Amino acid sequence: MASKSHLQRTGPIATVVYPAAFHAWTVPTLGAPRFYPQYGSARKCPIILFGRRAPTVLVAGRAQPFDPDAFAACRAAGPGYSMAFDATTRTKSTADTVAFLQRHLRP
Secondary structure, X not given: XXXXXXXXXXXXXXXXXXXXXXXXXXXXXXXXXXXXXXXXXXXXXXXXXXXXXXXXXXXXXXXXEOOHHHHHHHHHHOOOEEEOOOHHHHHHHXXXXXXXXXHHHOO
């Protein structure tokens, strides 16, 4: 079992954007870009912040209380995802992930 101090430790976070990538770029069976309207999307929603306290949302640079009804409404406003396989992005994202883990997990 992990110690209490280990459970409270905060690790590094990195966000990487691959500008030309679609969702599911690692799935070779998808092929060319296609829109999937049946999947839910949070693209019209504010960013949800999770931490030690109750979830909040980031609105105009400020944390606001999370409202489940507002979240359901913004999800309904922008349904669907465009998805496609992208071998170049998969290779790049895998290399970026391995490099991140090597930088932060090596003793």
